[in-house]
Amino acid sequence: MSLKTFSRGGVHPPEHKLSSGAAIEVLDLPEVVIIPVSQHLGAPAKVLVNRGDQVKVGQLIAQSVGFVSTNIHSSVSGKVLKVDKFPDSSGYRRMAVQIQVEGDQWEEFIDRSDDLVRNTVLTGEDIRKKILEAGIVGLGGATFPSHVKLMVPKGKKAEFLVVNGVECEPYLTADEALMTSKSEEVISGIQVLMKGLGVEKAILGIENNKPGAIEKMKKAAEGSHIVVQGLKVKYPQGGEKQLVQALLKREVPSGGLPIDVGVVVFNVGTAMAAYEAVMRNKPLVERVVTVTGKSLAKPSNFKVRIGTPVSYLVEKAGGLSDQVAKVINGGPMMGKALSSLDVPVVKGSSGILLIDTEEAKRKEVLPCIRCSKCLTVCPMGLEPYLLMTLAEKGLYERMENEKVMDCIECGSCSYTCPSSRPLLDYIRLGKAEVGKIMRARKAV
Amino acid sequence: MSQIILFTIITLVAIGATAAIILYFVAQKFKVFEDPRIDQVEEALPAANCGGCGFPGCHNFAETLVKTESWDDLFCPVGGNETMAKVASVLGREAIEQAPRVAVVRCNGGPEFRPRTNVYNGTPNCAVIHSLYTGEGGCPHGCLGEGDCVAACNFDAIHMDAVTELPVVIDDKCTACGACVEACPRDIIELRKKNKKDRKIFVSCINEEKGGVAKKHCSVACIGCAKCFKVCPHEAITMENNLAFIDSDKCKLCRKCVVVCPTNAILELNFPPRKPAKEEAVEAEIK
DSSP: OOOBOOSSOOBOOOOOOTTTTOOEEEOOOOSEEEEESOOSSSSOOEEOOOTTOEEOBTOEEEEOOSSSOOOEEOSSOEEEEEEEEEEOTTSOEEEEEEEEEOSOOBOTTSOOOOOOOOOOOOOHHHHHHHHHHTTOBOTTTTOOBHHHHHSOOTTOOOOEEEEEOOOOSSSOOHHHHHHHHSHHHHHHHHHHHHHHHTOSEEEEEEETTOHHHHHHHHHHTTTSSEEEEEEOOOBTTTSHHHHHHHHHOOOOOTTOOGGGGTEEEEEHHHHHHHHHHHHHOOOSOEEEEEEEETTOSSOEEEEEETTOBHHHHHHHTTOOOTTEEEEEESOTTTOEEOSOSOOBOOTTOOEEEEEEHHHHOOOOOOOOOOOOHHHHHOTTOOOHHHHHHHHHHTOHHHHHHTTGGGOOOOOHHHHHOTTOOOHHHHHHHHHHHHHHHHHHHHHO | OHHHHHHHHHHHHHHHHHHHHHHHHHHHHTOOOOOHHHHHHHHHSOOOOOOTTSSSSHHHHHHHHHHOSOOTTOOOTTTHHHHHHHHHHHHTOOOOOOOOEEEEEOOOOOTTTSOOOSOOOSOOOHHHHHHHOSOTTOOSSSOOOSOHHHHHOSSSOEEEOTTTOSEEEOTTTOOOOOHHHHHOTTOOEEEEEOOGGGOEEEEOOOOOSOHHHHHHHOTTOOOOOOHHHHHOTTSOEEEETTEEEEOTTTOOOOOHHHHHOTTOOEEEESOOOOOHHHHHHHHHHHO
């Protein structure tokens, strides 16, 4: 029997999972951390601390404003050096709190023991409240506030919880490391999310290139209502719409969300964070980050505090060598190159990838030969070559009609193009413009 | 044989005649009246169809000129006052005069002043780079140097300088249509009043960061010290968000601000060289 996967489009880039099998290593604390107040989709949180304040690990330092927003907690203990604008991964300066690390003092309410907790007496309502307070966001990379996803809108019903353990990006292994070493906790976290959502059934999808993780998760899920499903390796299976289609054969309508077909999707990292938030009262202050690359002495999976500088992580994994041409925040398909290593790890950082000179080479951009490869690989059934041309010409209304807003920016089109055309660059540009037009229309 | 030919001719004539009668009545029924003056006005316009007036093309602009009462917001920047006077004479109205304008690039951060901290080898398009990151120089407001403005210009009036990697406007060719202003994702280009002999004084920086931060990226950045604001005798300079702005309508080109700027962010262009004695006098006056 052939393995399940999504039906439309997709590519299979070389996997290069160099850090696969590397255990999660807890990194020593850095000297200084920078914690941005906008690490999530939605409104930036409001800063609560001032320069010179003493903070503890887990202390609320910036408060959520509005529904689609979330809390930010201090990831270290120490003194607030500055509340100012600091460069984020794009180089643009955004509001952040800089903290000098002094010791490692945690807030008393956080349970730091290692015992596994499988059952909770809390109600769904309590769980949602705890997740909101702990500042949990989608750790797969989109950083959408989790409490919003747990509130099912009126008139819609959640039937399934789909958990994303796909990790389809080449090189990245953070989720795999989490699933192999903390399988029981992840399962408990999934159960917490199921209760918070009020669903009976959950499916955990894992790509078949992680047999160790599948085995461990299957074992941990025994006797629960959680099905662990192996999937054929294909990018971008980790896209929530693709994953829902692969596991349940349900197609999310254009412009819709998985909840429209009765599904809510969470990443395994988010499940782990939910476990810690609900069972241990621990806010989201650390996460697993893969630091990898062919030139690195020691590709690793690090558990680091939010706000740790990227340069510190790279150093701990073996340091920069002369062959490194680029450092990418995220995976090779969707990640973005960093212009400086002095930027902090944020809630959405899943990996730091060092690219060699050889790998970083760009091929010459040639004219489109109408081979239609981009159409074949687009998982959303769009026409990337057409969208690029429309974006270049500024025909945004037509782009909207061609459903550019359905693009998930997976980059399969740019990856496959034999003429190396920068399809996604222009589509992203057009998408931003169309978004502006649509918002302006809504405002009227 | 001749019968067939005759029959064909008669049939065709009959069809033709019937169609002509139908078309005549249809044409009468759906007749669109267009003011003949619209065509006359359009003839007076430069036919550049550049969109500088805010309308899709010269015809739409002509239509609006004929139909609207108030001409306050209507101006053809390409043709200027001359064209507007011609249009006014066609319509027997009075033209509104506007001071001619010219595009000015408000960034002076060439590699000499703004060291490149990284290399970009992606899509050569300013808008794409702007959406990705701060650019090779690290300044979040500075010119990205890929020439979106050059591509937007219909009049060949802007080109990239090979040494400074910044766009240069050719004043004689610039029609102030505003296409480059629109195209620049960082809003670096501004339309300013055209002075005699193309003389210009402007703050060649739009960085709104704090002085120290701005200076770190670029040695000719405006650091918001407000020295120019204090020295200006004509109240032409305003300070906002750590940035000085010289209003080209109020500026009297006295050049006092240029001397006091500690980072040389204020540029004076097309002026004769200063006499040394006079310069000292200006400085003495400031002290």
